[in-house]
Amino acid sequence: MSKLVSFAQKRGLTPYRKGKPALQPQRVRGLSPFLGKAKLVPGVRPGQVRLVSTAIAIALCASAVQLSAADRADKGTARSEKEMQRYTQQIAGTDVEFDMVPIPSGQFVMGSPPTEKGRKPDEGPQHAVKIEAFWMGKCEVTWDEYDLWTYGLDIQRRKLTRAKPGPRDVIADAVTRPTKPYTDMTFDMGHDGFPAICMTQLAAKMYCKWLSEKTGRFYRLPTEAEWEYACRAGSKTAYFFGDDASKLGKYAWYDKNSSEHYHKVGKKKPNPWGLYDIHGNVAEWVLDQYRPDFYAELAKKPQPVLEPLAVPTKVYGRIVRGGSWDEDAAKARCAAREFSIPDWKIQDPQIPQSIWYLTDARFVGFRVIRPLRVPDQAERDRLNLEPAAKDLIKE
Numbered sequence: 001m002s003k004l005v006s007f008a009q010k011r012g013l014t015p016y017r018k019g020k021p022a023l024q025p026q027r028v029r030g031l032s033p034f035l036g037k038a039k040l041v042p043g044v045r046p047g048q049v050r051l052v053s054t055a056i057a058i059a060l061c062a063s064a065v066q067l068s069a070a071d072r073a074d075k076g077t078a079r080s081e082k083e084m085q086r087y088t089q090q091i092a093g094t095d096v097e098f099d100m101v102p103i104p105s106g107q108f109v110m111g112s113p114p115t116e117k118g119r120k121p122d123e124g125p126q127h128a129v130k131i132e133a134f135w136m137g138k139c140e141v142t143w144d145e146y147d148l149w150t151y152g153l154d155i156q157r158r159k160l161t162r163a164k165p166g167p168r169d170v171i172a173d174a175v176t177r178p179t180k181p182y183t184d185m186t187f188d189m190g191h192d193g194f195p196a197i198c199m200t201q202l203a204a205k206m207y208c209k210w211l212s213e214k215t216g217r218f219y220r221l222p223t224e225a226e227w228e229y230a231c232r233a234g235s236k237t238a239y240f241f242g243d244d245a246s247k248l249g250k251y252a253w254y255d256k257n258s259s260e261h262y263h264k265v266g267k268k269k270p271n272p273w274g275l276y277d278i279h280g281n282v283a284e285w286v287l288d289q290y291r292p293d294f295y296a297e298l299a300k301k302p303q304p305v306l307e308p309l310a311v312p313t314k315v316y317g318r319i320v321r322g323g324s325w326d327e328d329a330a331k332a333r334c335a336a337r338e339f340s341i342p343d344w345k346i347q348d349p350q351i352p353q354s355i356w357y358l359t360d361a362r363f364v365g366f367r368v369i370r371p372l373r374v375p376d377q378a379e380r381d382r383l384n385l386e387p388a389a390k391d392l393i394k395e
Contacts, residue, residue, distance in 0.1 A: 076217070081105060081133040081372060086274070089215060092168065093154050096145055099138040100370060101274040103230050106131060107304050110228055111295055111335050116238050117245070118330030122292045122337055128304035131229045136222065137367035139195075139265035139276050140284065141207070143186065146196035149210045150178055172213040176392065178203055178356035182349060187362055193264040195282045195365040201318040201340070203356045204285045204366040205387045211368065220385050222369045223309045224288040224337075227321045231334045233273040238333045240271040240278070245329040252280030254332055258325035262363075279332040282365035283320040287385065290317040290339035311384050316340050324363035340364075355392065 076087035084102035091097065111126040112119045148154050155173060158165060165173065185198045199207075204221055211219045222230070237243045241251060249257045251269050258280075266276040288294075289312040298305050312318055318340045323332030330336065344361040345353050358364060380386050 076100065076135070078372065084133060084135065084372065086138075087135075089217075091145065091148060091154070091211075091214060092166065093157055093163070094148060096148060098141075098145055100135040101138050103131075103134050103136050103226075103273060103369075105133040106229070106234075108229050108232060108234075109236065110225055110298075112238070112333070116333070116335070117243070118238070118333060119335070120337070122295070123335045125295055125299045127295060127299040127301075129225045129229065129298075129308060130304040130306045131226055132307060133372040134222075134226065135370040135372075136226075136230050136275060137369070138270075138274060140282055140365050140367045141196050141204075142265055143191045143194055143196045146199075146207060149175075149207050152177060154214070168214055168216055172210055175210040175213055176206060176387075177210075178206075179354065181357055183359075185357065189261040189362075190264065195262055195265055195277075197262065197282055197362055197365045198358050199285075199364070199366070200354075200356055200358055201285050201312075202387055202391050205391075208368055209386055217370055218374045219368045219370050221285055221287045221366060223307065224286045224319050224321065225308050226369060227284065227286050228334055230273060230275060231271065231278045231322065233271045233275070235272075235334070238335075240334060248279065248329050248332060252277065252323070252332055253325045254280040254323060255326060255328050260326070262325045278322060280323050280327075281325055282322075283324045283327075283331075283338060283363055284322050285364065285366040286319050286321055287312065287383075288319045289313060290319050290337065309383055311382075316342060320364055326363040 074087065075085040076089065078084045081102075081104065084104075086099065086101050088097050088099050107128060107130045109126050110129045112123040113126065114124065116123075152173075154169070157163070158169070186194070201221075208219045208221060231240060233240050235241075239245070239248065239251070241247060248254060251271070253263045253268065262281055265281065268277060268280075270276045271278050288310040291310050294308075294310050298308055316339075320338050320340070321336070323329075323336060331338065340358070340361075344358040344364070347359045348354055348357065375383075375385065381388070
């Protein structure tokens with residue numbers, strides 16, 4: 001058993017700690033319609049994880065088998081860039097799904113020129129970057145998707161229907177979940193179809209970890225370079241549609257048209273690669289640590305630089321991109337950079353403060369990507385692509 005636990009820990013799984021499950025009065029969202037009005041269902045203590053057992057070892061083996069005929073027919077299955085298509089990812093055991101669009105490999109110039117209106121010094125010097133192919137979420141992650149992980153709604157559904165967990169469920173159930181939020185994190189701005197907000201980068205990464213185990217596909221946050229490349233969609237202007245900020249309202253929710261709240265995803269016009277709300281609505285987490293001199297370092301390297309990433313080492317100074325409903329047009333530019341600060345959780349009443357929630361970052365959310373080339377575990381660990389045990393320590 002010790003070897004099994006050690007193996008599971010390397011995959012980011014945490015052994016169960018003793019304690020009785022609690023009953024949580026929580027509306028069951030993301031379940032089949034006949035369960036939609038359930039009010040009180042058996043749950044688990046937020047943040048609690050399942051026992052690492054022999055069943056997990058069996059599940060890990062099962063996940064390594066060859067693709068079934070159904071999987072091969074899935075539009076999300078591709079062995080080469082030419083085979084990549086748009087696809088809809090169903091989250092097993094729920095009625096929740098989301099769309100992924102293919103982003104072609106290519107090269108672009110990252111950053112902004114000195115003449116760009118609203119530019120800041122950390123957006124330069126410009127440098128050439130080469131990006132590998134990946135899929136990206138058509139929209140930002142919504143509460144419908146995010147709450148499945150946060151509240152364990154998929155587990156609750158299985159209990160209500162007396163359904164047995166599948167091999168992927170066993171692994172996904174062992175992924176750490178956040179503690180219960182102390183308040184409604186929508187702040188009465190809307191839930192169904194609206195972007196999830198107020199999560200730390202750690203929470204966003206842990207959701208990606210859970211989603212990966214749940215679906216059998218590797219999902220993660222984009223790097224800063226991947227995000228800007230996808231946002232630009234081949235453009236070289238301040239916004240993917242040009243330099244005229246007066247046209248931003250057709251494509252984005254920002255401070256001039258948002259009425260001081262976020263909006264349902266996918267209601268504005270998309271960029272040429274089919275991404276909605278890539279400008280505005282909520283700022284989106286990327287993997288990188290903010291370093292004001294990082295671009296200068298990259299500009300000195302042989303060009304183009306392949307898949308650059310400022311590997312995060314500190315809790316704060318993690319980057320978000322795209323601007324938000326609460327910010328001006330300049331923050332929504334393709335090259336604009338923002339980063340996390342302690343004030344984003346200044347109202348958090350907990351001592352120590354939560355590692356999962358940013359009470360004052362009502363403008364921060366995220367979207368997921370899925371790289372065509374799946375990295376091995378050594379690369380994931382080296383680049384901090386997934387949450388590690390040390391990340392779970394309180395600040």
